[in-house]
Amino acid sequence: xxxxxxxxxxxxxxxxxxxxLNCSYEVTNFRSLLWYKQEKKAPTFLFMLTSSxxxxxxxxxxxxxxxxxxxxxxxxxxxxxGDSAVYLCAVLKLTSYDKVIFGPGTSLSVIP
Amino acid sequence: DGGITQSPxxxxxxxxxxxxxxxxxxxNHDAMYWYRQDPGQGLRLIYYSQIVNDFQKGDxxxxxxxxxxxxxxxxxxxTSAQKNPTAFYLCASSIRQKVSDQPQHFGDGxxxxxx
Numbered sequence: 001x002x003x004x005x006x007x008x009x010x011x012x013x014x015x016x017x018x019x020x021l022n023c024s025y026e027v028t029n030f031r032s033l034l035w036y037k038q039e040k041k042a043p044t045f046l047f048m049l050t051s052s053x054x055x056x057x058x059x060x061x062x063x064x065x066x067x068x069x070x071x072x073x074x075x076x077x078x079x080x081x082g083d084s085a086v087y088l089c090a091v092l093k094l095t096s097y098d099k100v101i102f103g104p105g106t107s108l109s110v111i112p
Numbered sequence: 113d114g115g116i117t118q119s120p121x122x123x124x125x126x127x128x129x130x131x132x133x134x135x136x137x138x139x140n141h142d143a144m145y146w147y148r149q150d151p152g153q154g155l156r157l158i159y160y161s162q163i164v165n166d167f168q169k170g171d172x173x174x175x176x177x178x179x180x181x182x183x184x185x186x187x188x189x190x191t192s193a194q195k196n197p198t199a200f201y202l203c204a205s206s207i208r209q210k211v212s213d214q215p216q217h218f219g220d221g222x223x224x225x226x227x
Contacts, residue, residue: 045217
Protein backbone atom coordinates (compact mmCIF):
# COMPACT_ATOMS: atom_id res chain seq x y z
CA UNK A 1 0.00 0.00 0.00
CA UNK A 2 1.28 3.47 -0.86
CA UNK A 3 2.36 5.59 2.09
CA UNK A 4 4.07 8.86 2.89
CA UNK A 5 5.60 9.31 6.34
CA UNK A 6 6.70 12.59 7.85
CA UNK A 7 8.82 13.29 10.89
CA UNK A 8 8.69 14.81 13.34
CA UNK A 9 4.91 15.19 13.57
CA UNK A 10 5.34 18.37 15.60
CA UNK A 11 8.19 20.67 16.40
CA UNK A 12 8.68 23.81 18.47
CA UNK A 13 11.67 26.06 17.80
CA UNK A 14 12.81 29.58 18.60
CA UNK A 15 13.03 32.34 16.04
CA UNK A 16 16.33 32.20 14.22
CA UNK A 17 16.71 28.43 14.52
CA UNK A 18 17.21 26.20 11.48
CA UNK A 19 14.83 23.26 11.08
CA UNK A 20 14.82 20.17 8.92
CA LEU A 21 11.59 18.38 8.14
CA ASN A 22 11.70 14.83 6.87
CA CYS A 23 9.56 12.93 4.40
CA SER A 24 9.95 9.31 3.37
CA TYR A 25 7.74 7.46 0.95
CA GLU A 26 6.84 4.05 -0.39
CA VAL A 27 4.80 4.76 -3.49
CA THR A 28 4.62 2.78 -6.69
CA ASN A 29 4.93 4.61 -10.01
CA PHE A 30 6.52 7.68 -8.45
CA ARG A 31 6.37 10.83 -10.56
CA SER A 32 7.30 13.71 -8.25
CA LEU A 33 7.30 14.86 -4.63
CA LEU A 34 5.60 18.03 -3.45
CA TRP A 35 5.82 20.20 -0.36
CA TYR A 36 2.94 22.41 0.79
CA LYS A 37 2.58 24.88 3.66
CA GLN A 38 -0.80 24.96 5.41
CA GLU A 39 -1.72 27.80 7.75
CA LYS A 40 -5.23 26.93 8.98
CA LYS A 41 -6.74 27.08 5.53
CA ALA A 42 -5.60 26.28 1.99
CA PRO A 43 -2.32 24.44 1.55
CA THR A 44 -0.02 26.62 -0.52
CA PHE A 45 2.50 25.08 -2.88
CA LEU A 46 6.18 25.31 -2.01
CA PHE A 47 8.19 22.90 -4.16
CA MET A 48 7.86 20.11 -6.69
CA LEU A 49 10.83 17.75 -6.89
CA THR A 50 11.23 15.26 -9.69
CA SER A 51 14.96 14.59 -9.96
CA SER A 52 17.34 13.35 -7.29
CA UNK A 53 20.03 15.58 -5.88
CA UNK A 54 18.83 18.87 -7.31
CA UNK A 55 18.14 21.37 -4.56
CA UNK A 56 15.26 23.75 -4.95
CA UNK A 57 15.38 27.04 -3.06
CA UNK A 58 12.96 29.80 -2.32
CA UNK A 59 14.28 32.40 0.09
CA UNK A 60 14.99 30.71 3.41
CA UNK A 61 13.37 27.45 2.32
CA UNK A 62 15.09 24.69 0.41
CA UNK A 63 14.33 21.09 -0.42
CA UNK A 64 16.04 18.11 -1.96
CA UNK A 65 14.96 14.65 -3.08
CA UNK A 66 16.79 11.32 -2.86
CA UNK A 67 15.00 8.84 -5.12
CA UNK A 68 17.34 6.01 -4.20
CA UNK A 69 16.61 6.31 -0.50
CA UNK A 70 12.97 7.42 -1.12
CA UNK A 71 13.46 10.48 1.01
CA UNK A 72 13.11 14.24 0.93
CA UNK A 73 13.95 17.02 3.36
CA UNK A 74 12.66 20.55 3.70
CA UNK A 75 15.03 23.01 5.35
CA UNK A 76 14.03 26.34 6.81
CA UNK A 77 16.84 28.63 7.93
CA UNK A 78 16.56 31.64 10.25
CA UNK A 79 12.99 30.70 11.15
CA UNK A 80 10.39 33.42 11.78
CA UNK A 81 7.04 33.28 13.55
CA GLY A 82 5.40 33.46 10.13
CA ASP A 83 6.86 30.05 9.35
CA SER A 84 4.51 28.49 11.92
CA ALA A 85 2.30 26.13 9.95
CA VAL A 86 1.70 22.52 9.03
CA TYR A 87 4.07 21.36 6.30
CA LEU A 88 2.62 18.67 4.07
CA CYS A 89 4.67 16.29 1.98
CA ALA A 90 2.92 14.55 -0.90
CA VAL A 91 3.82 12.21 -3.74
CA LEU A 92 2.33 12.41 -7.21
CA LYS A 93 1.89 9.03 -8.87
CA LEU A 94 1.89 8.06 -12.50
CA THR A 95 -1.68 6.86 -12.95
CA SER A 96 -4.61 7.52 -15.25
CA TYR A 97 -5.32 10.60 -13.16
CA ASP A 98 -3.31 12.91 -10.91
CA LYS A 99 -3.26 10.77 -7.80
CA VAL A 100 -1.50 12.46 -4.90
CA ILE A 101 -0.66 10.64 -1.67
CA PHE A 102 -0.32 13.00 1.30
CA GLY A 103 1.65 12.53 4.48
CA PRO A 104 0.18 13.48 7.87
CA GLY A 105 2.10 16.75 8.01
CA THR A 106 4.63 18.28 10.41
CA SER A 107 3.24 20.98 12.68
CA LEU A 108 5.93 23.64 13.17
CA SER A 109 5.61 26.30 15.84
CA VAL A 110 8.15 29.11 15.90
CA ILE A 111 8.19 31.06 19.16
CA PRO A 112 9.77 34.50 19.61
CA ASP B 113 -7.36 37.17 -9.26
CA GLY B 114 -7.71 33.54 -10.30
CA GLY B 115 -8.38 31.03 -7.60
CA ILE B 116 -10.61 28.47 -5.97
CA THR B 117 -13.58 29.55 -3.85
CA GLN B 118 -15.15 27.19 -1.35
CA SER B 119 -18.33 27.99 0.52
CA PRO B 120 -19.44 28.07 3.19
CA UNK B 121 -16.38 28.27 5.46
CA UNK B 122 -18.28 26.61 8.31
CA UNK B 123 -21.23 24.25 8.05
CA UNK B 124 -23.28 22.41 10.61
CA UNK B 125 -25.29 19.31 9.85
CA UNK B 126 -28.02 17.59 11.76
CA UNK B 127 -28.20 13.83 11.91
CA UNK B 128 -29.84 12.40 8.79
CA UNK B 129 -29.38 15.57 6.76
CA UNK B 130 -27.64 15.95 3.42
CA UNK B 131 -25.46 19.02 2.91
CA UNK B 132 -23.72 20.38 -0.17
CA UNK B 133 -20.32 22.06 -0.19
CA UNK B 134 -19.59 24.44 -3.04
CA UNK B 135 -16.33 24.67 -5.00
CA UNK B 136 -15.81 27.11 -7.86
CA UNK B 137 -12.58 27.80 -9.76
CA UNK B 138 -11.70 30.42 -12.37
CA UNK B 139 -8.28 29.00 -13.21
CA ASN B 140 -9.55 27.24 -16.34
CA HIS B 141 -8.34 23.95 -14.88
CA ASP B 142 -9.70 20.72 -16.29
CA ALA B 143 -9.20 18.58 -13.19
CA MET B 144 -10.87 19.07 -9.82
CA TYR B 145 -10.66 17.11 -6.58
CA TRP B 146 -12.26 16.82 -3.16
CA TYR B 147 -10.20 15.87 -0.12
CA ARG B 148 -11.04 15.28 3.49
CA GLN B 149 -8.59 16.25 6.24
CA ASP B 150 -8.82 14.88 9.77
CA PRO B 151 -6.55 15.91 12.67
CA GLY B 152 -3.19 14.17 12.52
CA GLN B 153 -3.94 12.60 9.14
CA GLY B 154 -3.00 13.46 5.62
CA LEU B 155 -5.51 14.58 3.03
CA ARG B 156 -7.58 11.72 1.69
CA LEU B 157 -9.17 11.79 -1.75
CA ILE B 158 -12.97 11.57 -1.89
CA TYR B 159 -13.76 12.16 -5.58
CA TYR B 160 -12.02 13.57 -8.60
CA SER B 161 -13.03 14.80 -12.04
CA GLN B 162 -10.77 15.20 -15.03
CA ILE B 163 -13.34 16.65 -17.44
CA VAL B 164 -16.87 17.98 -17.44
CA ASN B 165 -19.60 15.36 -16.99
CA ASP B 166 -17.12 12.77 -15.76
CA PHE B 167 -15.99 11.98 -12.22
CA GLN B 168 -14.49 9.02 -10.39
CA LYS B 169 -14.43 7.73 -6.82
CA GLY B 170 -11.32 8.31 -4.76
CA ASP B 171 -10.20 6.35 -1.73
CA UNK B 172 -13.05 7.27 0.64
CA UNK B 173 -16.11 7.95 -1.56
CA UNK B 174 -18.70 6.14 0.54
CA UNK B 175 -21.35 8.54 1.84
CA UNK B 176 -20.44 11.29 -0.63
CA UNK B 177 -21.65 12.31 -4.09
CA UNK B 178 -20.51 14.89 -6.65
CA UNK B 179 -21.46 16.40 -9.99
CA UNK B 180 -19.46 18.16 -12.68
CA UNK B 181 -21.90 19.93 -14.98
CA UNK B 182 -19.62 22.89 -15.58
CA UNK B 183 -15.85 23.15 -15.85
CA UNK B 184 -15.76 25.78 -13.09
CA UNK B 185 -17.86 23.96 -10.52
CA UNK B 186 -17.50 20.71 -8.58
CA UNK B 187 -19.97 20.56 -5.65
CA UNK B 188 -19.72 17.84 -3.02
CA UNK B 189 -22.77 16.45 -1.22
CA UNK B 190 -22.24 14.81 2.16
CA THR B 191 -25.13 12.41 2.52
CA SER B 192 -26.72 10.95 5.63
CA ALA B 193 -24.93 7.70 4.76
CA GLN B 194 -21.62 9.29 5.80
CA LYS B 195 -21.50 8.30 9.46
CA ASN B 196 -18.54 10.41 10.50
CA PRO B 197 -18.72 13.59 8.43
CA THR B 198 -17.05 15.97 10.88
CA ALA B 199 -13.88 17.07 9.10
CA PHE B 200 -12.17 19.80 7.12
CA TYR B 201 -12.99 19.51 3.39
CA LEU B 202 -10.62 20.85 0.77
CA CYS B 203 -11.30 21.32 -2.92
CA ALA B 204 -8.41 21.45 -5.38
CA SER B 205 -7.88 21.88 -9.09
CA SER B 206 -5.04 21.40 -11.54
CA ILE B 207 -4.04 21.35 -15.15
CA ARG B 208 -4.10 17.70 -16.09
CA GLN B 209 -0.65 16.30 -15.33
CA LYS B 210 -0.30 14.60 -18.68
CA VAL B 211 -0.12 18.10 -20.12
CA SER B 212 2.42 19.57 -17.72
CA ASP B 213 3.82 19.06 -14.23
CA GLN B 214 1.78 21.58 -12.30
CA PRO B 215 0.75 21.19 -8.67
CA GLN B 216 -2.80 21.14 -7.41
CA HIS B 217 -4.13 24.45 -6.11
CA PHE B 218 -6.41 24.45 -3.09
CA GLY B 219 -9.39 26.40 -1.84
CA ASP B 220 -9.62 27.65 1.75
CA GLY B 221 -11.73 24.73 2.87
CA UNK B 222 -15.07 24.10 4.54
CA UNK B 223 -15.22 22.91 8.13
CA UNK B 224 -18.21 20.60 8.63
CA UNK B 225 -19.51 19.76 12.10
CA UNK B 226 -22.36 17.61 13.34
CA UNK B 227 -24.96 19.14 15.67
